[in-house]
Amino acid sequence: MSGKLTTVDSFKIKYGRVEVKAKLPKGDWLWPAIWMLPRYNEYGEWPASGEIDIMESRGNLNYPKEFGGGPETFGSTMHWGPDFSTNQYTKTHAEKTASSGTFADDFHTYGVYWDDKVIYTYLDTDENRVLQVDHSSQSYWDRSGITNRSNPWQYSANKNAPFDKPYYIILNLAVGGTAGYFRDGVAAKPWSDTSQRASSEFYDNKGQWWPTWGENSVFQIDSVKVWDLTPNSPEEEP
Numbered sequence: 001m002s003g004k005l006t007t008v009d010s011f012k013i014k015y016g017r018v019e020v021k022a023k024l025p026k027g028d029w030l031w032p033a034i035w036m037l038p039r040y041n042e043y044g045e046w047p048a049s050g051e052i053d054i055m056e057s058r059g060n061l062n063y064p065k066e067f068g069g070g071p072e073t074f075g076s077t078m079h080w081g082p083d084f085s086t087n088q089y090t091k092t093h094a095e096k097t098a099s100s101g102t103f104a105d106d107f108h109t110y111g112v113y114w115d116d117k118v119i120y121t122y123l124d125t126d127e128n129r130v131l132q133v134d135h136s137s138q139s140y141w142d143r144s145g146i147t148n149r150s151n152p153w154q155y156s157a158n159k160n161a162p163f164d165k166p167y168y169i170i171l172n173l174a175v176g177g178t179a180g181y182f183r184d185g186v187a188a189k190p191w192s193d194t195s196q197r198a199s200s201e202f203y204d205n206k207g208q209w210w211p212t213w214g215e216n217s218v219f220q221i222d223s224v225k226v227w228d229l230t231p232n233s234p235e236e237e238p
Contacts, residue, residue: 001030001217004172012039012166015229018054019111020171020221024071024103027217028209029189029202030059031174031181034110036167043162047087048152050162051079054121055110056181057103059217063187068095071102074110076121076131080140080162082149091143094131096123107222115229116160135160169226173219176202 020034036052043049055074063070078092112121120132139159141151153161176182178193190205191198 001027001213002173002175004170005221006170006172007168008037008039008170011226012168013226013228014164014166015115017111017113017225017227017229018169019109019223019225020054021107021109021223022055022171023105023107023220023222024057024074025059025173025217025219026061026071026102026104027059027213028187029176029182030213030217030219031177032057032059032219033170033172033174035170035172036112037170038162039166039168042165043152043156044082046084047079047081047089048083048162049165050167051077052112052114052119052163052167053077053079054112058182059104059212060187061102061212065097067183067186068181069097071104073097074103074130076112078119078131078133078163081144082146082152086144086146086149088140088144092131092133094121096130104216107220114163116158116164119160119163135163169224171219171221171224 022034024032033053034055038049041049054076057074058068058070060070068075073095075093075095077089079087079089081088109124117136118134121130122128123130136159140161141153156164158164176191178198180193182189184192190208191201195201
């Protein structure tokens with residue numbers, strides 16, 4: 001079920017609008033995502049060079065709301081920080097819940113608008129915003145409040161660093177994983193993130209999750225649209 005499409009070798013953008021019309025999947029431990037990563041890690045390894053998650057969701061119909069919910073909810077997140085242990089994503093994260101049903105019942109547009117002053121994600125229309133971050137007056141370093149690390153963006157003249165470089169687009173459907181997106185001990189999760197046999201534990205419990213996968217367990221993409229705000233920038237490629 002897992003798969004990924006990426007424009008890492010074909011297309012990147014710095015500042016603009018990206019809209020993906022998609023229908024999310026239903027099924028236990030399915031993890032659809034629409035996101036962006038920097039073409040080059042110019043500020044250092046993840047998350048120092050940033051990450052923009054337009055949409056992430058879970059396929060489990062009964063996943064607890066207090067832990068992010070299932071296909072009736074999705075999250076938008078920006079990852080940034082000096083190193084893995086100081087990821088500041090909790091300061092730039094928001095969630096949206098469907099007014100009725102789930103986001104697996106029909107196609108919706110998941111969008112992001114991004115320039116040197118602001119970045120925000122939205123559902124279906126620009127006015128229906130999910131996550132909005134103003135980076136025109138405060139740098140991400142000042143926003144972090146960190147004092148015991150070196151500032152990876154200290155030589156950038158832009159307050160919005162690391163979100164001032166070209167990014168590429170990723171569309172993917174993951175299954176399971178040990179990164180903590182599915183929490184140990186929640187929703188009868190059949191594997192442990194710390195186990196050396198995580199993938200085997202998952203498959204050994206196929207009888208639990210396989211019946212939840214059906215014709216609606218596919219992550220369907222209708223279209224991807226991009227508007228570039230800097231078409232003449234020397235950093236951009238056609």
